[in-house]
Structure formats: structure tokens, C-alpha cells
Amino acid sequence: MSTRPLYYFLGKCQKVRQEAPQAGEILIHYITMKQSILNPNNLQTFAKEHKLQPFRVKQIIQEIYDNQNIRFEDMTTLSKDLRQQLDENFEILSIIPETILESEDNIKIGFKTHDNFTIEAVILFHRSKHEKESIKSKVHKVESQNKGPDDLTTLGPDRPLNRITLCVSSQIGCPVNCVFCVTGKLGIKRDLTRNEIISQLLFANNFIKTKFGKKDDQTLRAVRNVVFMGMGEPLINYQNVKKSIEIMIAQAGGFSLGKRHITISTAGIIPGIEQLIKDDIPVKLAISLHAPNQKLREELMPIAKVYTLDKLMKTIDDYVKVSDNRIFYEYIMIKNKTDKPELATQLADLLHGRLAHVNLIPYNMNPAIKLEESDERTIRAFKDILEKKGITVTIRDSLGRDLKSACGQLGYEKIANRHCEE
Ligand code: SF4
Structure with missing residues (x-):
């Protein structure tokens, strides 16, 4: 398995730079040739080969869809060994x-x-409008405390959606x-x-x-x-x-x-x-x-x-x-x-x-x-x-x-x- 960072490309000429987004976040990702765990047949075959009980298969599926995990290492309801085996055999995201x-x-x-x-x-x-209003007043408050613009752009759990x-x-x-x-x-x-x-x-x-x-x-x-x-x-x-x-x-x-x-x-x-x-x-x-x-x-x-x-x-x-x-x-x-x-x-x-x-x-x-x-x-x-x-x-x-x-x-x-x- 190889890793390589990819970079967001903002464009070369000034005209584009003015229009294009000004900030990008670089993500390290992994390019794999593993089979997809999203195909039920793949997981069933793996379960048969590794003698997994049906409730274990259910747990894996719950970790993906209900617990919103996209890395096997984060699936803490599964044993460490199983997480490792899954990681060696499967990818979760197809993109x-x-x-x-x-x-x-x-x-x-x-x-x-x-x-x-x-x-x-x-x-x-x-x-809601009300929430937008409360955000505006929050922004105003932060500005008055002379904090940088980064403080104004981050959503947080204190701002209900x-x-x-x-x-x-x-x-x-x-x-x-x-x-x-x-x-x-x-x-x-x-x-x-x-x-x-x-x-x-x-x-x-x-x-x-x-x-x-x-x-x-x-x-x-x-x-x-x-x-x-x-x-x-x-x-x-x-x-x-x-x-x-x-x-x-x-x-x-x-x-x-x-x-x-x-x-x-x-x-x-x-x-x-x-x-x-x-x-x-x-x-x-x-x-x-x-x-x-x-x-x-x-x-x-x-x-x-x-x-x-x-x-x-x-x-x-x-x-x-x-x-x-x-x-x-x-x-x-x-x-x-x-x-x-x-x-x-x-x-x-x-x-x-x-x-x-x-x-x-x-x-x-x-x-x-x-x-x-x-x-x-x-x-x-x-x-x-x-x-x-x-x-x-x-x-x-x-x-x-x-x-x-x-x-x-x-x-x-x-x-x-x-x-x-x-
Ligand atoms: S149908 Fe295709 S070309 Fe037309 S608006 Fe949607 S994405 Fe654009």
C-alpha cells in the first residue's frame, strides 16, 4: 500500500485566482486495490472464510452506517484482530x-x-433566521475581542443546525x-x-x-x-x-x-x-x-x-x-x-x-x-x-x-x- 499527498490546485492566472477558493485542505489518503466492503457478497464470503457469526457481520455493517466510521481502526465494537483483518482485505470508500x-x-x-x-x-x-441572527451577534462579539477571521468561519456544536x-x-x-x-x-x-x-x-x-x-x-x-x-x-x-x-x-x-x-x-x-x-x-x-x-x-x-x-x-x-x-x-x-x-x-x-x-x-x-x-x-x-x-x-x-x-x-x-x- 502506498501513500501520497494530493494538493488542491488553485489555478495559474490571476483572473482565476480571484474567482477560485482561497483556502484548501490537504488530505493524506491511501490508494488501495482492495475489494469493497460495500458489496454484501464480499463481506459474506469473508465471513464464511473467517467463520464470523452473523451478529459480527451485523456489527461491521452497523459500524459503517450507524456509527459513521470510514476507518476500520475506529470500529471499537470489533476486536483488534478483526479490525486488522478487515483492513487488510477491504476498502470502505470507493472514492x-x-x-x-x-x-x-x-x-x-x-x-x-x-x-x-x-x-x-x-x-x-x-x-433558521433566528440562528443566523445569533451567529451574526456572535461574530460581532468575536470581532470586538480582536480575534482573527479564522475564529468566525468555523461551525461548532454551539451553533445548532x-x-x-x-x-x-x-x-x-x-x-x-x-x-x-x-x-x-x-x-x-x-x-x-x-x-x-x-x-x-x-x-x-x-x-x-x-x-x-x-x-x-x-x-x-x-x-x-x-x-x-x-x-x-x-x-x-x-x-x-x-x-x-x-x-x-x-x-x-x-x-x-x-x-x-x-x-x-x-x-x-x-x-x-x-x-x-x-x-x-x-x-x-x-x-x-x-x-x-x-x-x-x-x-x-x-x-x-x-x-x-x-x-x-x-x-x-x-x-x-x-x-x-x-x-x-x-x-x-x-x-x-x-x-x-x-x-x-x-x-x-x-x-x-x-x-x-x-x-x-x-x-x-x-x-x-x-x-x-x-x-x-x-x-x-x-x-x-x-x-x-x-x-x-x-x-x-x-x-x-x-x-x-x-x-x-x-x-x-x-x-x-x-x-x-x-
Ligand atoms: S443536466 Fe447536466 S449540464 Fe444540465 S444543469 Fe444538470 S449537471 Fe448541468
Whole structure:
């Protein structure tokens, strides 16, 4: 087994350096060729060979999913010998945590795959307004004591959280190539496996445990919501996404997440939505709509030429009929492109009578794409038009903007660097 440190790359030119995150954390990691313990068959074979009792196998699984451990040496309910044997035979994570970038509201994690690609996941911390207020006053207090800025940016157990969401990637890059999305500019390398998707969640839970410790009631904080909104189009990688969801919702040998705490965000892959109906997977569905008519949608999302708006809306209606789930429509606010008042009226007409909620997402600017974000007044006016027509609307809090981990920005550094070198 060899070890080698990997370093976060900030880019060479000044333009990129201004935009890119200013701090990175170096992680030492291990590159292994061991088999994955996440495949139940591997663990069963090992148990047979080593004459392990079923309760021992159960303990190992609990150490991973319930106790949120990603190193065998930390599994203190197991004997030292067993921990050593497991360590010699298995890996837990199928991807290697490489970089961690933190801000107050989110943490972006860069992982390396075994075939040397980079993917990203983002932990999002949600707090109530009241808690945000208390943080502000705390920051003020620390400033007045002349402590350094580092004291202001670290989350701690004294700052209670409402909930923790993990935004996971489902592919390396994305084949859909929406014009406003940085990930789309990467192209597609390959689908992520079930274990690679699950590993993002395992690492996030371990990170949260290490960072916050136990709660007062001695339970552990953990990710409670998973959104497939990272790199990739989840419904193109349907089978692996489905298998990962099975583990997310499993009570034993899984994360015990509620089905309604998992959201699949899709650009509108009709066969994938139809398959969700057939397989009876009642997770939440978010549709990246981004335009209320076929012409504009085709301009922004080439996939709309294949899966037209009419057919998409009909398929969504079928999904709502069987799941009775409200659909979240993602709508990006791009200056002079998607933010015109007449488009708000069209959007309201399109969603009239449908079980719908609209998320308006302020466009996140980046140097590789020549689009601009809408101003706040325009976004509010757009929202007002929708609300007056009876549509419920949220303006998405652009959590993650500072770390380039907000919507459409995963893979930012790769693209920004490429753009800079051109
Ligand atoms: S917005 Fe989603 S579907 Fe479109 S290119 Fe980006 S990652 Fe792919």
C-alpha cells in the first residue's frame, strides 16, 4: 500500500485566482486495490472464510452506517484482530477524499476516483433566521475581542443546525450540456457506480461526526436529506442511482433516510421518469425546467429537442398521479434571457392546476459562460407575477456561491482553469 499527498490546485492566472477558493485542505489518503466492503457478497464470503457469526457481520455493517466510521481502526465494537483483518482485505470508500473547502454554510468535498477523475459533493447546513441572527451577534462579539477571521468561519456544536443536506454527484461530468452549467462543459466521462455514490454519503457523515461530535442526547448528527443535484444527470445513470437509493432508505445496512428526504433532479429524461413510475420509487422529483416554452428551452437545454416540453409535462402528470408528490420546478434566472415578465406569465400558465412549486435560482456567473445573473428586483418581480397567479415560489438561497459549489458550478475550477489558459 502506498501513500501520497494530493494538493488542491488553485489555478495559474490571476483572473482565476480571484474567482477560485482561497483556502484548501490537504488530505493524506491511501490508494488501495482492495475489494469493497460495500458489496454484501464480499463481506459474506469473508465471513464464511473467517467463520464470523452473523451478529459480527451485523456489527461491521452497523459500524459503517450507524456509527459513521470510514476507518476500520475506529470500529471499537470489533476486536483488534478483526479490525486488522478487515483492513487488510477491504476498502470502505470507493472514492478518495482529496480536498475540503469550508465556508459557514457549506463544505465542498473533492473526491478522486480510482481511475483518476475528480467528482464533487457538497454538504449544506441549513439554519433558521433566528440562528443566523445569533451567529451574526456572535461574530460581532468575536470581532470586538480582536480575534482573527479564522475564529468566525468555523461551525461548532454551539451553533445548532436545522438540518444537513448532501448534494451528491451521479456521473463524472454530464452529457446534457445545458448552456448555463459548468458541469455540462466538462462533457461526460462515465457513470458513477452505486458504491461511488454511497461513498459520498459515508464520507459526509463521518466528516460531520468528526466535526461536531455527539449531540446532548448522545446521538450523532448526520445527513438527513440527499439531493441528486451534483455533477451529472441522475436519470441517465438510472440503475446505479436506484441501487444507491435502496441503500439510503434501508433501515438495516443503510442510512434510514425517509423517501421524501431524497430528491432526484432531472433535466427531463422522460424514460427515466417513466421508469421511476414503474419501479415505484416515490422520491421527490425536481425538474430542471428553466424555460416555459419549447423554443427557449431548446436554446438553453439541447436535451429538450429529444424530450419536448409537451411530452415532458405529460410524463410528469403521470408521475404525480401515482406518487401524489408535489413537483419542484427549477427555474434559472438569467438576465434578459429567462427573467422577462412575459415568461413568468407563461410559466404560471404552464403550471396552472398542477401540483407544483417553483424554485427560482439566481444564475451563478463564471468566466467560462457569457451569461449574466438577473438582478434582485427583477427576480422579485418575476416571483410576484407567479404568486399572483397562485403558484408557490421560493427564491433559492444561493448556498455555496462562495465555494463555487452552488447550482451549476461543480467542476468550476477545471473549467475556469481551462478557460483561463485559452
Ligand atoms: S444543469 Fe444538470 S443536466 Fe444540465 S449540464 Fe448541468 S449537471 Fe447536466
